[in-house]
Amino acid sequence: MDREQMVLINELTQGKELAKQLRKHLNPSSSKETREFLLQKILGSYEKALSMLNCGASSMVHEPNLNITILETPSSFANGSPRSEDSDLDCKDHVFKKRKTMPRWSEQVKVCSRTGVEGSLNDGYCWRKYGQKDILGANHPRGYFRCTHRHAQGCLATKQVQKSDEDPSIFEVTYRGRHTCSQNSQLAAMASPSVSKEKKNHYLKQREQEENPKQSQEGMFNFGAGFKVKTEDLDNREDIFPSFNFSETSIDGENYFMGSFSPAFISPATSESNYFPVSPSRMNNFGLGHSVQTPESDFTDIISAPTSLTNSPIGEDFDFSLGKVDFQSNFQFDNLEFFS
DNA sequence: AAGATTTGACCGAG
DNA sequence: CTCGGTCAAATCTT
Numbered sequence: 001m002d003r004e005q006m007v008l009i010n011e012l013t014q015g016k017e018l019a020k021q022l023r024k025h026l027n028p029s030s031s032k033e034t035r036e037f038l039l040q041k042i043l044g045s046y047e048k049a050l051s052m053l054n055c056g057a058s059s060m061v062h063e064p065n066l067n068i069t070i071l072e073t074p075s076s077f078a079n080g081s082p083r084s085e086d087s088d089l090d091c092k093d094h095v096f097k098k099r100k101t102m103p104r105w106s107e108q109v110k111v112c113s114r115t116g117v118e119g120s121l122n123d124g125y126c127w128r129k130y131g132q133k134d135i136l137g138a139n140h141p142r143g144y145f146r147c148t149h150r151h152a153q154g155c156l157a158t159k160q161v162q163k164s165d166e167d168p169s170i171f172e173v174t175y176r177g178r179h180t181c182s183q184n185s186q187l188a189a190m191a192s193p194s195v196s197k198e199k200k201n202h203y204l205k206q207r208e209q210e211e212n213p214k215q216s217q218e219g220m221f222n223f224g225a226g227f228k229v230k231t232e233d234l235d236n237r238e239d240i241f242p243s244f245n246f247s248e249t250s251i252d253g254e255n256y257f258m259g260s261f262s263p264a265f266i267s268p269a270t271s272e273s274n275y276f277p278v279s280p281s282r283m284n285n286f287g288l289g290h291s292v293q294t295p296e297s298d299f300t301d302i303i304s305a306p307t308s309l310t311n312s313p314i315g316e317d318f319d320f321s322l323g324k325v326d327f328q329s330n331f332q333f334d335n336l337e338f339f340s
Numbered sequence: 341a342a343g344a345t346t347t348g349a350c351c352g353a354g
Numbered sequence: 355c356t357c358g359g360t361c362a363a364a365t366c367t368t
Contacts, residue, residue: 129345131360144359148344160359344367351360 011049018042125179127159139165147181155181 022038126148134141140163147155156177164170 128343130362132345132347133358133360136357142358146360158359342368344365346365347363349361349363352358354355354357 011045015042015045015049018045125157125181135162138162147179149181153181155179157181 018038018041022035022042127145128148128150129143129145131144132141133144142160142162145159145161147157149155157179158176160174162172164172
């Protein structure tokens with residue numbers, strides 16, 4: 001069986017799995033958005049499979065191996081209004097309040113990859129590191145990031161990045177809160193052909209330093225990175241389906257190339273593609289290889305393929321990142337074009 | 341000088 | 355008390 005066949009099977013299998021997920025979400029406790037999202041993914045998956053049958057699927061063979069797991073923990077969606085988080089964080093002048101006390105529900109998305117690309121890739125948002133902690137029982141420290149525009153625009157989004165204990169090539173990214181800032185204009189500008197390459201390189205260099213000041217200077221990069229991504233504390237179901245991006249960061253003295261999900265702040269009312277910069281089928285196509293452990297959730301939906309690909313040589317992955325895949329024009333992978 | 345990261349201190353929860 | 359998350363001064367980078 002060749003790769004294209006495997007990808008095709010992957011698509012179809014994921015379509016099936018997604019349909020199963022949708023069935024789970026038919027009960028009234030699941031949100032309409034969740035169902036619509038799943039439906040969208042199913043359609044995307046089959047759409048992709050069909051297009052592969054028509055076109056030979058040659059565009060997919062260079063995609064990195066990713067698994068994406070969407071975890072939902074409705075039990076954590078407790079009492080209180082969605083404003084509670086905002087008001088909590090708005091009290092920054094007061095004594096720090098733990099998020100643990102906040103009403104919350106969480107959405108988790110986990111991604112695994114066996115492949116990585118060289119250099120700096122960002123997740124489409126500007127993050128500023130504000131802390132790092134050694135976590136008990138974890139072999140690697142956890143990095144804490146907040147949106148660069150926290151003060152300027154009051155954006156409350158934060159993320160945590162931690163290297164996986166089990167698999168050093170896997171990193172877990174936890175997003176909290178949603179972006180209320182306007183960073184997409186910058187990204188849109190980046191994607192625009194009218195922007196000079198110098199400017200784009202400058203931007204990427206800034207981002208690289210942002211997230212990995214030491215390693216980026218050394219020019220050392222960790223290949224074969226994997227990732228886990230999850231979001232939580234989203235105060236609005238509109239935000240449960242973030243945009244998929246890649247980024248690099250530095251935790252535990254290493255460079256990470258991460259897939260990430262940033263809560264989309266683009267209105268879902270605009271268009272499907274805007275709401276989900278990379279279609280679910282695209283993401284599912286990443287899932288060519290590994291299982292993801294999701295021990296902490298009783299609601300585990302693994303969107304993955306039963307097939308597996310061997311790790312691709314760096315060059316191939318890089319080809320992927322350079323745009324062999326027909327990502328939509330507003331997809332933030334556009335940045336990758338300027339990475340080399 | 342401005343803006344970023346580093347890192348120990350601090351806080352609340354358990 | 356310990357632990358995770360954040361603050362903020364010191365330091366670094368541009």
